Amino acid sequence: MRHKSFGNMQCPIARSLEQVGEWWSILILRDAFHGLTRFDEFQRSLGIAPNVLARRLKTLTESGLLERRRYSERPPRDEYLLTERGRDFRPVLWALLAWGNKHLAPEGKSVIVVDSETGVEADPVLVDRLSGRTLAAPAFRSAPGPAADDHTRRRHASAAHKRLAAGHTPDTSSADGARRNRGVRVP
């Protein structure tokens, strides 16, 4: 089920947004990570209209982030469990959490990420898995990948042009470079 169409759908960010659908979907995923599985549990947690919740659960199921499982035949009752695709979304939520804690919590943090065994607070940061370096501009940037079409290439070429005009690092990469360099990566 598609909800919106965002210009160039090659962009993995736009595709992700399309799949997850709407803000409510993200809060449903958040609650699923907290162990909620049943319609009435989600409804109680979110205070959301039943028809909206039903629609969002359907979308998340069709997008493969949740799977529906019948847990009672009489009366017929389903629960919703995270799939691998759904579980993989958690870093996005924790990146949002870290951003919210930094910028939108003047009274202090209400929710944190902790080590499950020790309870020690974690400090979520996005890094490059191989080098361990923090992923931040200008040291890192997005670039066309091997499957990029002309639109995606033009968009990044124009961004490179703007960076040069602003006196930033010259753009030395290319999809070919990226392809070659993939040999370097540990699988």
Next chain:
Amino acid sequence: MRHKSFGNMQCPIARSLEQVGEWWSILILRDAFHGLTRFDEFQRSLGIAPNVLARRLKTLTESGLLERRRYSERPPRDEYLLTERGRDFRPVLWALLAWGNKHLAPEGKSVIVVDSETGVEADPVLVDRLSGRTLAAPAFRSAPGPAADDHTRRRHASAAHKRLAAGHTPDTSSADGARRNRGVRVP
């Protein structure tokens, strides 16, 4: 400007969603990271209705992710620049990008994150800054922070109960534990 209100607004994820507002806002931020600053540039890139774009730029400015700067007096023209709060949102975008590349790009990656100097592809992963360990369940989980209210504590207590019922790691942390443990962290 507030758009929606998501149940318990203590949750930093819900707050973040409220500030960023809508999917279009995220794609505007994506384009801002590509160096776009002007109304017509965003419009060309996104193929978005001018009134929608104007509204989203206004929201992002009021939320402090973009700042408006006049670059021409005659005719009056403004541009939109990322603030520190806006630039800090980039890891969220790259986490979405990594998820989209893993799950929604059967034809290969169209956009990747690269080292700006070498062009080598990065592999974005969320880790705990101190220990370097990958942030993933069940080794990590979210928990009430020092500013948590009763609602937030109840939500996490119920999640801990569900984890126990499912045979997962017992919940040994608490806000007090988190507070104590914060002394361990390098600032």
